[in-house]
Amino acid sequence: MDAVEFWFPLLNLPEKAWKYVLQYLDTVDQLSLSLCCEELKTIINAHHPKACVTCVYIKNSVGFEIMFPGVPNITITFFDQEMPLDTDPQLPIPEIVKVKQSKYIEDDVLTQWNNSQSFQYWIDHFKEVFDCSEISLSFELEEELNPIFYNSLEKLTIGDIELNTLTSEDLVTKFVSRTEKLFINGKHPFKKENFQKICIQNFEKLHLLNHEISMDTVLLINASTMAITTKFREKELNMYLKLWKNGANPRMRCLRMSIERKLNHNLVLKGIKFEEAPHEKKMQFKLYRDQFRRNNINPEDLTNFGGFIIKRNGDPATILIVTTTISTCFQMLVHS
């Protein structure tokens, strides 16, 4: 047993005082306290800011990352060196979990806690203490993980999924079908025909970044917000806009393409009727709002001015083409 050389009867303080004490604790200490008893769990829930994102990450270790507005994030590593084996009949409970609080300026604070709780218990605990209504899943895994692990995720309300993995197409597909926000950054495990099925799914947001994507695939996407990285030329973008005017991507409200070459906007808009949007007209793209929120970047930074307005059946869309010497950012916002 670890030696503690002093004690202080916290709950014998006046109510106002011990509530102050709880508010002055770092988040990681509040989490530690919330594990002590039910009463404190309820009190901390009432006083701590709600988590903006709670993520279950499945990488070379398995754990949780909890992010808060204006408060340092916490990460908890549940399985690290000893990942669950295929032969485990049920999900093991590690004796130690590693807890890290990220500070903005100082070094991260890392502690180890003895653990007797299951993975499921921890997920439920976070949901209860920090009001996480949805949980993100982040897959970045090189090896197969014991399928029994995924059973513990089955009851989760999944907010979004980030994929950068080649593992377990079947397992990942099960989760992808339960989300409206999918972010693929690099590798994904889907075979070509299955990938097209994924694209057809009615996502609220679909990001396909650092992944080669064809125009045919873009036209299949049914997401209302899309972000892709491509190598399209002016001619292909021009064709896309003409197809959009004729009814392609009917659900799309917001599109951002990051293109690895400098494009000429006159060629992109060649043969398309457009009008220039006044420069003083403000247009806010909310495309990356969630991602920026995670990184504590003000979404107002996404506000753009000006652009070109094209129309489909009278419904306008604003196009903004921002070029650097080596790349182009093509953005399109449908106003309906």
Place this chain on the structure above:
Amino acid sequence: MSVENAPVVDVDEAAIPVEKKMYYRFESNDKKEFRVSELAIQQSETLNRLVEAMGYTSEDVENKPAIAIENIDGKTLKLVFQWCEHHKGEAIPVDDGSVPKIVEIPEFDAKLMDIDNGLLFKLIWAADYLNIVQLLNVSCKKVANMAQGKTPAQLRRVYLLPSDEEDEAAKRAAQEAQDPRAREVEEEFEERKRQGGNSFF
């Protein structure tokens, strides 16, 4: 200014400087008397209202009995008034409900609160009773600092927190102590269950 030099003095100490400012006299529950400046009293919402309501003149302060603070002892009250004198004239923070709260403990306060936990406990109760907002802030921050980097098991010991099982057992014990008949009924019920009866009545 160091803690030792803070301008709170016991009245039995020799010379008290005569100033134009009014110094109120207070008495702790163990009959220790303190003189505290009018400006320092403003840090305590409770005492400030009290002296305003009393409307004492300089003569009243000298001639009438010291104002009794019956639930705070002399040792604690000395710390409280030292703090108030050091911070007199400072703005009183307003709780705007913002979270997270950021409180820094100034050097003077850190030295003042370099005391055992029993006295710190009394100081917090006094700060709460006398409604001294900033003293309550810094003393609670000191208690919060005790938690830094502790595991849940360590925190249970530091803050003397009962586990859910202990809490439940304590509640049951309190309930049983309150109502011995309830315990008899429960025992009778258990006995009937053992005898195979399905209905209690």
